[in-house]
Amino acid sequence: ASAYKLLMTAGTFAMRISAAGKQISSVLDVKELPEPEAPEIPKNFDIKFEKVNFEYEEGNGVNDINFEVPEGGFTAIVGPSGAGKTTIARLVGRFWDVSEGVITIGGVPIQNISSDVLIENISFILQDAWLLNTTIRENIRSGRTDASDHEVEAAAVKACVNHFTDDMEHGLDSPVGEGGKLLSGGQRQRVAIARALLREAPILVMDEATSSLDPDSEAQVLEALSELSKGRTVISIAHRLDTIRSADQILYMNSDADGGGIIDHGSHNELINRCEAYACLCKCYEESGGWRLEQSKSDDGYFVQDIDVGTPSQEPEKVIFPPDSGAVQLFLNLLGGMKNTLLTRAVPLLVLEGIFMGAPVLATVLTLIDIQNETLSVERLWFYTGMVLTFFVLQALFNVLANKVLWKVQTATVASLQTRLARHLRHTPLGVLKERATGVLETLITQHVTELNFVTPTSQMVRAVIAPMVSLVFMFILDFRLALAVIATLPVFLVAVVFSDRIYNRVWGELVSSKEDMNSRVIDYLQGIATLRSLGLGGGNYSALTTTLTNHRDVSLSTVTRVSPTIAAGLSILDSSFCAVLLVGGLLVVGGSLELAIYMLFLVISLVFYGPISDAFELAAYRRQQERLMGRVMDVFQLPTLSEPTKVSIPKGHDIKFSNVDFSYHQKKAL
Numbered sequence: 001a002s003a004y005k006l007l008m009t010a011g012t013f014a015m016r017i018s019a020a021g022k023q024i025s026s027v028l029d030v031k032e033l034p035e036p037e038a039p040e041i042p043k044n045f046d047i048k049f050e051k052v053n054f055e056y057e058e059g060n061g062v063n064d065i066n067f068e069v070p071e072g073g074f075t076a077i078v079g080p081s082g083a084g085k086t087t088i089a090r091l092v093g094r095f096w097d098v099s100e101g102v103i104t105i106g107g108v109p110i111q112n113i114s115s116d117v118l119i120e121n122i123s124f125i126l127q128d129a130w131l132l133n134t135t136i137r138e139n140i141r142s143g144r145t146d147a148s149d150h151e152v153e154a155a156a157v158k159a160c161v162n163h164f165t166d167d168m169e170h171g172l173d174s175p176v177g178e179g180g181k182l183l184s185g186g187q188r189q190r191v192a193i194a195r196a197l198l199r200e201a202p203i204l205v206m207d208e209a210t211s212s213l214d215p216d217s218e219a220q221v222l223e224a225l226s227e228l229s230k231g232r233t234v235i236s237i238a239h240r241l242d243t244i245r246s247a248d249q250i251l252y253m254n255s256d257a258d259g260g261g262i263i264d265h266g267s268h269n270e271l272i273n274r275c276e277a278y279a280c281l282c283k284c285y286e287e288s289g290g291w292r293l294e295q296s297k298s299d300d301g302y303f304v305q306d307i308d309v310g311t312p313s314q315e316p317e318k319v320i321f322p323p324d325s326g327a328v329q330l331f332l333n334l335l336g337g338m339k340n341t342l343l344t345r346a347v348p349l350l351v352l353e354g355i356f357m358g359a360p361v362l363a364t365v366l367t368l369i370d371i372q373n374e375t376l377s378v379e380r381l382w383f384y385t386g387m388v389l390t391f392f393v394l395q396a397l398f399n400v401l402a403n404k405v406l407w408k409v410q411t412a413t414v415a416s417l418q419t420r421l422a423r424h425l426r427h428t429p430l431g432v433l434k435e436r437a438t439g440v441l442e443t444l445i446t447q448h449v450t451e452l453n454f455v456t457p458t459s460q461m462v463r464a465v466i467a468p469m470v471s472l473v474f475m476f477i478l479d480f481r482l483a484l485a486v487i488a489t490l491p492v493f494l495v496a497v498v499f500s501d502r503i504y505n506r507v508w509g510e511l512v513s514s515k516e517d518m519n520s521r522v523i524d525y526l527q528g529i530a531t532l533r534s535l536g537l538g539g540g541n542y543s544a545l546t547t548t549l550t551n552h553r554d555v556s557l558s559t560v561t562r563v564s565p566t567i568a569a570g571l572s573i574l575d576s577s578f579c580a581v582l583l584v585g586g587l588l589v590v591g592g593s594l595e596l597a598i599y600m601l602f603l604v605i606s607l608v609f610y611g612p613i614s615d616a617f618e619l620a621a622y623r624r625q626q627e628r629l630m631g632r633v634m635d636v637f638q639l640p641t642l643s644e645p646t647k648v649s650i651p652k653g654h655d656i657k658f659s660n661v662d663f664s665y666h667q668k669k670a671l
Contacts, residue, residue: 033094033096033097036112036113036114038112039114039117040108040112041108042106042113043106043107044107045203046071046073046106046107046233047069047203047235049066049067049068050066050102050103051064051100052091052098052100052101052102053065053098054098054099055259060084060255060259060260061087062084062260062261063261064261065262066262067251069233069249071233072233073234074229074236074248074249075234075248075251076236076249077089077238078253078281079252079254080254083253084253084259084260088235089205089235089237091103092205092235093119093124094111095533105203119534119535121202121203122204122205123196123534125204125206126531126534127208128530129180129191130180131179131180131183133176133177133520134176135173135174135175136165136171136172136173136174136183136191137152139176139191140156140195141198143194143196143198143199144198144200153172155194156194158194158197161194164187176188176191177434178437178438178520179527189209193209193225196228199535202233203233204229204232204236205234205235206237208237209225245268247268250271252271252278254277264278268282327627330627330630330631330634334413335409336420337412338408338409338454346402346409346458347458347462349401349402350459350462350463351462352394353398353402354463354465354466354467355466355470356394357467357470363384363387364604364605366384367384368601403459413454414449417452417633418445421636424636424637425639427642428640429641437516437520438520442519444636448512448629451625451629452626457622457623460622463615464612467612468609471606472487475609478605479594482594482599482602485580485584485585486581486602487577489573490577492573494616496569496573497620500566500620501624504563504620504623504624504625507555507562508559508627510558512629514551517548517551518549521545521549524544524545566617570617571614574614577606578607582603585603
């Protein structure tokens, strides 16, 4: 059984290592942007594109781009979506290397400028306005990490950040959540603008920097951006006519089969007169800038027709977890419809497998009895050999059948749980989900649920009970004195198991939380990698990610170092039990009260007895691990859901009315 378990464990680990190795290699095989061997530092900060072509792996990009922005100049880039405007902005920061042509800053090709120097000299305000998962203050400070609180607060005032932080309980020290999800789009953009204001780099690249601002804040932020732009080389992608008109140069872009390209360039007045496409675009901007909502002339009222649809099929399943649910109760609850399959099919097969695992013990007993009675013959040896082989075949058969059922239970339960979780989350209020870290939910559905193991703990538990029980029955039949010697140290061993179980309870809680924190931080990093690179915080420079990874490593190592001594002590106790059998049995043999054959038989049986019992530590670890994972699943099922109506009301009109509406966030009144 131990050899079988070793082979299964080794095979599983080999498959996981192989799959992980391929995934890691697929990332490491991607070529990094090369650093210059002899880096140059630009003396000034004019920007020039010469015959630049760039193509994404999936196609399109920009084609034959030629333009120049003099130092201190302001160039606006306009055009329809997909024309390549954002691509040009990011090529300035060398987010990719161009396919053809060259981009220079101060006459130096950007490939010849070290990444650190290049990023130090460029401030980006990107369209998605991604924020670090920390406070508003620290997000602004990420523009220049050595900035004082006074400088951070001054930048916040200039970008009108204080307009919304003044109403927050913690002001600038309020958390923003993953990517800034706890703030509105306009609030995120104002924080990103404050970050750029603090950075004070000689080159400013803005990609729709004011697209999410309300009209009241826009004028003040534009004034701040105007101040920020003075004396700096500016490239701005914009849809606001006020921004476009003030540009020294405007590039109008459009796309074709070869990618985005510059159709025309010049001042606003020049382009409005000679570029029909630009004039049409400006007209659209003017019309969209003056749009307003008017009351509908329809007199149709609100008419409701009730249709009885019964219980909606998409109503989330009500999963009830009693407050005092133990690990076994949670285990059975999560099995759902597969509970009966596990209890009535898999467990009986495992019991039969455990019984037939005692075949060598029975054959050994019969052989030694024949030796003692001098009745052993070739025929009996063949019979005992055939009996052992038959029992081994039956054991293997029941093992295969049991595992077939167990893996059916495993795959069906995991798939069902993922579906049940997804359905439950779909009915959970978005405000509740917004408060949950994306990494925690992602870890829950893709990892925690798949790590729920309905195979190994079940089979190990049954084997750990059945095989020792069969062995113990034989031992008490042969000699109760030695049987008592075999189990004499079990109470001490169980104390060690209970103690290790308590350690497992602590370390698995820390490990699961650390893993969720790590996944949240990794997702945060990957989603915001463009912003992080623009701030010079990519790779090992992003201390939040480095700290989280280091913490997870330390927690993982601590899990092993804190548990290993207890396991070693427990196994030593089992070894001392075997020593007790050797000593007591030897004294009984010497004293003439025990036959040598029985003594030898006890030594064999005790080894069979102790083997499965030593798995108690592994079972304790499984129990605590599975308990933590099941607890995480339970937490999600306990989230509130929005109820579905049993009758669908179909409105005839589309007017909206709020009547005596109250709403609160965590006891704090919002409406």
